[in-house]
Amino acid sequence: MSAADHWNDHYQQGKGFRPVTETEVALLAKRLGPGTGHRALDLGCGTGEYTAALHRLGFATTGVDFSEVAVNTAQDRHHDRDGLDFRLLDTDRGGLTLLPAGEFDLITCRLFLPFVDLxxxxxxxxRLLTPGGRLLVTTPLAERQRAGRESIGLRPAALDLLRSFGWATTAEYPLDSLLCLxxxxxxAPERTSR
Ligand SMILES: C[S@@+](CC[C@H](N)C(=O)[O-])C[C@H]1O[C@@H](n2cnc3c(N)ncnc32)[C@H](O)[C@@H]1O
Incomplete structure (x- = not known):
């Protein structure tokens, strides 16, 4: 069974993941500010509830996922909204290289990075972010998972790697048992006029 089929099975059974709570939406609103005039990309969007929450904050948002069942469900549930779209794309098979550079002000990875090549x-x-653009990672921590379930969270070494990418700023916020980075x-460098 391919990795995508594993997730297809999950969604086919009508299962989802941790719901997007009011607390999480409040954190997004507070830390991201209004999204109006900005573009967001939600990686591993699943059935699109988080993608839609970003859209409600004003972001023109694209959700991508390699599960056909998830993308079809997301399109069915959220199809009639302008500035919200979903695409089938495998981030581990070059999918992100097909998107134009410098296109997004915000990229989100919610419950996603532990499953892909970090x-x-x-x-x-x-490459996809605008200058000054933001990457928001919302993730379980491996050490907080019960034995055998550690792989759904990021380990300390992965978190350190993530922080070491030469960001201008990094900030971290707890969200219940999750961590938001x-x-x-x-x-962009300021232009000097002569
Ligand atoms: C734990 S779910 C989280 C879904 C959603 N972000 C949420 O918070 O409900 C992880 C998602 O990542 C997707 N995914 C895993 N590997 C992927 C890949 N290589 N490319 C695109 N999507 C992937 C899965 O299909 C699944 O929908």
Whole structure:
């Protein structure tokens, strides 16, 4: 069974993941500010509830996932909203390289990074972000998972790697048992006039 089929099975059974709570939306609103006029990309969007929450904050948002069942469900549930779309894309198979560089002000990874190749994925997000753009990672921590379930969270070494990508700023916020990392790229250099 392919990795995508594993997730397809999960969604086919009508299962989801941790719901997007009011607390999480409040954290997004407080830390991201209004999204109006900004573009967001939600990696591993699943059935699109988090993608839709970003859209409600004003971001024009694209959700991508390699599970066909998830993307179809997301399109069915959220199809009639302008500035919200979903695409089938495998981030571990070059999918992100098909998107235009410098296109997104915000990229989100909610319950996603533990399942993919961390370094190439984060390197791709750097290429896709605008100068001053932000990467928001919301993740379980491996050490807080029960035995046998550690792989759904990031380990301390992975978190350190994530922080070491040369960000202009890094900030971290707890969200119940999860950790949110907000990582900002450097702004464009100011032009000097003569
Ligand atoms: C734990 S779920 C989280 C879904 C959603 N972000 C949420 O918070 O409900 C992880 C998602 O990542 C997707 N995924 C895993 N590997 C992927 C890959 N290589 N490319 C694109 N999506 C992937 C899965 O299909 C699944 O929908």
């Amino acid at each position: 370094v190439p994925t984060v390197a791709c997000t750097r 907000l990582l900002t790229t450097h702004p």
